[in-house]
Amino acid sequence: MFAKDEISTLMLRDHAKVEGIIVELSKSVDKGFKARLDIFNKFKWNIEKHFFVEEKCIFSQCHNLNEADLTAISNVMLDHKEILSMINQIEDDIIQKKKPELEELKKVLLEHKKYEESFLYPLLDKELSSMQKVSITERLKSHLST
Numbered sequence: 001m002f003a004k005d006e007i008s009t010l011m012l013r014d015h016a017k018v019e020g021i022i023v024e025l026s027k028s029v030d031k032g033f034k035a036r037l038d039i040f041n042k043f044k045w046n047i048e049k050h051f052f053v054e055e056k057c058i059f060s061q062c063h064n065l066n067e068a069d070l071t072a073i074s075n076v077m078l079d080h081k082e083i084l085s086m087i088n089q090i091e092d093d094i095i096q097k098k099k100p101e102l103e104e105l106k107k108v109l110l111e112h113k114k115y116e117e118s119f120l121y122p123l124l125d126k127e128l129s130s131m132q133k134v135s136i137t138e139r140l141k142s143h144l145s146t
């Protein structure tokens with residue numbers, strides 16, 4: 001599998017954490033308003049942090065990659081925007097005490113995760129220099145642990 005300090009290893013660990021919160025979020029649909037809102041806020045905090053870390057700690061360090069690789073990164077960033085807008089819609093529903101529709105979000109998140117895990121992160125681990133990877137993984141370790 002992956003070496004201990006590769007980008008893939010650290011980000012897969014954070015995906016697993018976010019996935020656990022998505023399970024809690026699904027279960028919260030049948031709970032009361034307060035519990036639903038608390039779990040939603042935890043989910044939103046963690047997914048925003050995950051995207052922020054991907055964009056600011058990883059993607060911003062990838063300028064030297066070729067055009068095809070940079071396009072793959074741009075597409076992932078567009079996904080982030082789309083996902084955040086879906087999350088804002090769900091937040092509106094929760095605040096208005098409507099039952100949130102999570103299935104589409106879960107589907108899009110799963111596709112996004114699969115793309116990053118099977119293609120993008122392994123590509124970055126392969127294409128970035130050792131120095132770039134050390135600098136990125138140090139930042140990831142400090143930001144993902146908070």
Ligand SMILES: [Fe+2]
Nearest residue numbers: 051054076116
């Ligand atoms: Fe992402």
Ligand SMILES: [Fe+2]
Nearest residue numbers: 011050054116
């Ligand atoms: Fe990710």
